[in-house]
Amino acid sequence: MEEFVIPKQPGSNYLNAEYGLKSWLLTKDHKRIALLYLGAITFFFFIGSLYAMMIRLELLTPQGDLMQSSTYNKTFTQHGIVMVFFFLIPAIPATLGNFLIPMMIGAKDLAFPRINLLSWYIYMAGGIITIYALLAGGVDTGWTFYVPYSTTFSNSYVIATGVGIFINGFSSILTGLNFIVTIHTMRAPGMTWFRMPLFVWSHYATSLIMILGTPVVAITILLVALERLAHIGIFDPAAGGDPVLFQHLFWFYSHPAVYIMVLPAMGVVSELIANFSRKNIFGYKFVAFSSLAIAVLGFLVWGHHLFVASQSVYAGMIFSFLSFTVAIPSAVKVFNWTATLHKASISYDTPMLYGLGFIGLFTIGGLTGMFLATLAVDVHVSDTYFVVAHFHYIMVGGTLLAYLGGLRYWWPKISGRMYPEGWGRFSALVVFVGFNLTFAPQFLLGYMGMPRRYHTYPVELVSWQVLHVLSTAGASILGVGLMIPLIYLVWSMRYGRIAEANPWHLPGLEWQTPSPPPTENFLTTPIVTHEAYEFAPPEHKEVVGKFERQQPAES
Amino acid sequence: MSEHIVQPRIYIMIFLALMLGTGLTVLAAFYDFPGPLNAVVALTIACLKATLVVLYFMHVRYSGRLIWLVIIAAIFWLAIMFAITFSDYWTRNWLPIS
Numbered sequence: 001m002e003e004f005v006i007p008k009q010p011g012s013n014y015l016n017a018e019y020g021l022k023s024w025l026l027t028k029d030h031k032r033i034a035l036l037y038l039g040a041i042t043f044f045f046f047i048g049s050l051y052a053m054m055i056r057l058e059l060l061t062p063q064g065d066l067m068q069s070s071t072y073n074k075t076f077t078q079h080g081i082v083m084v085f086f087f088l089i090p091a092i093p094a095t096l097g098n099f100l101i102p103m104m105i106g107a108k109d110l111a112f113p114r115i116n117l118l119s120w121y122i123y124m125a126g127g128i129i130t131i132y133a134l135l136a137g138g139v140d141t142g143w144t145f146y147v148p149y150s151t152t153f154s155n156s157y158v159i160a161t162g163v164g165i166f167i168n169g170f171s172s173i174l175t176g177l178n179f180i181v182t183i184h185t186m187r188a189p190g191m192t193w194f195r196m197p198l199f200v201w202s203h204y205a206t207s208l209i210m211i212l213g214t215p216v217v218a219i220t221i222l223l224v225a226l227e228r229l230a231h232i233g234i235f236d237p238a239a240g241g242d243p244v245l246f247q248h249l250f251w252f253y254s255h256p257a258v259y260i261m262v263l264p265a266m267g268v269v270s271e272l273i274a275n276f277s278r279k280n281i282f283g284y285k286f287v288a289f290s291s292l293a294i295a296v297l298g299f300l301v302w303g304h305h306l307f308v309a310s311q312s313v314y315a316g317m318i319f320s321f322l323s324f325t326v327a328i329p330s331a332v333k334v335f336n337w338t339a340t341l342h343k344a345s346i347s348y349d350t351p352m353l354y355g356l357g358f359i360g361l362f363t364i365g366g367l368t369g370m371f372l373a374t375l376a377v378d379v380h381v382s383d384t385y386f387v388v389a390h391f392h393y394i395m396v397g398g399t400l401l402a403y404l405g406g407l408r409y410w411w412p413k414i415s416g417r418m419y420p421e422g423w424g425r426f427s428a429l430v431v432f433v434g435f436n437l438t439f440a441p442q443f444l445l446g447y448m449g450m451p452r453r454y455h456t457y458p459v460e461l462v463s464w465q466v467l468h469v470l471s472t473a474g475a476s477i478l479g480v481g482l483m484i485p486l487i488y489l490v491w492s493m494r495y496g497r498i499a500e501a502n503p504w505h506l507p508g509l510e511w512q513t514p515s516p517p518p519t520e521n522f523l524t525t526p527i528v529t530h531e532a533y534e535f536a537p538p539e540h541k542e543v544v545g546k547f548e549r550q551q552p553a554e555s
Numbered sequence: 556m557s558e559h560i561v562q563p564r565i566y567i568m569i570f571l572a573l574m575l576g577t578g579l580t581v582l583a584a585f586y587d588f589p590g591p592l593n594a595v596v597a598l599t600i601a602c603l604k605a606t607l608v609v610l611y612f613m614h615v616r617y618s619g620r621l622i623w624l625v626i627i628a629a630i631f632w633l634a635i636m637f638a639i640t641f642s643d644y645w646t647r648n649w650l651p652i653s
């Protein structure tokens with residue numbers, strides 16, 4: 001990442017303020033730490049994608065001709081672990097969140113810059129241990145580590161992987177802590193709670209989940225390790241324990257964790273929709289509070305992962321009901337975004353294409369979640385490809401798209417360069433088509449009975465193979481769609497057009513400072529006098545390039 | 556944020572109380588209380604000890620309302636986890652298995 005900018009003397013912005021590897025590895029600047037995370041997360045995404053390619057290739061044919069079942073078990077497990085714990089959970093908060101939260105609230109940095117750097121080192125330590133476990137022999141329990149397989153029967157590197165994830169958890173906790181304290185104490189004069197951009201609200205809610213939930217998964221993994229090493233009996237019925245207890249503890253964290261993954265994405269999308277529609281978001285307070293509602297309600301629904309795990313029917317009914325209540329705040333967001341688009345002057349730049357894609361795909365993912373939360377339906381589709389399609393619509397169609405959109409949207413601020421808009425739109429379209437072709441067939445496969453985590457299926461079922469071939473073809477297109485941005489973003493760091501301070505002409509604080517920003521973010525502490533998305537009335541229109549733009553309101 | 560200085564005497568007393576608790580737990584392990592009481596006794600002692608640690612060693616007793624709010628929220632979340640998990644164990648046998 002260091003080669004970004006060329007000036008020879010130490011310059012005026014955070015990228016060229018200091019030089020050398022040491023100035024990066026010991027930096028306390030939230031913007032540089034965000035870039036350290038960006039590099040690491042891109043690396044882990046690449047590893048996770050390699051496993052995904054292997055899965056899709058294996059499923060091209062009904063026979064298990066690419067790998068043995070034990071190898072396949074490791075492949076999907078490692079895909080899940082790398083993607084969930086090392087990509088999706090930190091992706092948006094640790095990169096975009098880290099970079100933007102101080103800028104959006106008019107602060108110089110996060111509240112605890114050293115802890116911020118520490119969180120990156122902890123993430124790296126957890127990551128390196130996990131990579132070691134994968135190289136040493138891998139792990140085959142599924143990313144969910146279900147007992148008794150993980151405690152008693154698996155012969156793979158369960159404990160080493162567990163240690164990696166355990167350590168990694170602390171980096172999330174520290175990030176969450178840092179965000180909460182920063183948002184409480186470091187807002188610029190005039191930046192009241194209800195003037196904060198919705199991106200900040202959603203990160204606040206995410207941070208609450210990180211702090212309240214992550215310790216539970218850490219302890220759960222520790223218990224698996226103790227059970228494996230010392231057989232303490234907590235998950236073993238023969239010793240008075242209960243294997244389903246593991247699932248309760250695991251999902252107490254891991255359902256809220258799905259909101260750790262999607263809430264920051266919703267924050268990005270709120271920014272994209274409001275700013276590229278040049279309108280204040282419809283029902284700002286509803287969108288802000290729905291983030292908190294999701295954070296709280298998300299903790300009450302974990303039992304929908306245990307419907308067929310011998311959980312009590314009565315508990316199942318309660319969890320089913322509660323799962324439906326979480327859909328309400330999610331739907332509030334979707335409806336409010338849609339209402340914001342109504343009669344707006346929308347510009348279809350690359351980030352907005354991703355934002356619009358998010359709305360559609362997240363809606364499909366969320367609605368199929370409702371199918372799964374319905375007790376009787378879940379008995380049919382549990383542990384099938386239907387579930388796989390459901391969560392990929394949310395995690396890839398939702399979080400990944402929002403991440404890519406956000407990266408494009410703030411790229412001028414981060415790198416000081418513009419990305420090529422034509423390639424941007426083209427690749428956004430390729431991603432959208434590839435994604436749907438990959439995962440839509442999986443809904444059908446699951447509904448027809450294809451179980452997840454199997455590497456073979458009956459040869460006679462030609463329709464299954466057709467769907468699998470479509471899915472693999474889609475994955476290849478998706479792969480191309482993801483490679484294009486990687487290439488043009490790296491290209492743009494050197495050759496992209498120099499970005500102005502406010503290339504999109506927006507009122508947000510992060511745009512009221514040079515691109516790339518100086519180390520202290522703002523030359524003078526901003527004083528906030530207006531709402532988050534305050535655009536001037538239509539008579540102040542100005543034509544910029546092809547698009548009609550509105551000037552931000554005078555402050 | 557005013558720092559409260561805690562007398563070493565208090566730390567020593569709390570430490571002794573914690574050791575006493577540990578002793579009691581060990582002692583209680585030699586008795587077989589009726590019914591589920593074994594766990595109840597051990598957990599009660601453990602909770603009391605944890606409370607002492609939180610109040611004194613973690614200085615919560617001398618801290619402001621915001622810290623109290625954080626602690627209470629954490630305990631409330633723990634309660635959610637226990638309560639809903641136990642709703643499963645409690646009702647699991649209600650439906651006769653045929």
Ligand code: HEM
Pocket residue numbers: 144258259261262304305323324326327330365366368369370372373374378381382383387390391394395
């Ligand atoms: C909003 C973000 C969401 C994400 C990221 C997400 C993610 C996931 C994941 C990862 C799984 C599979 C876990 C596994 O077995 O390995 C899953 C399953 C499930 N999801 Fe979602 N989900 C989301 C929203 C919802 C919603 C809104 C509901 C319903 C209210 C829901 C209901 C379910 C149910 C019932 C299952 C279990 C299916 C089964 O295994 O039988 N999800 N989800």
Ligand SMILES: [Cu+2]
Pocket residue numbers: 254255258301302304305
């Ligand atoms: Cu869930």
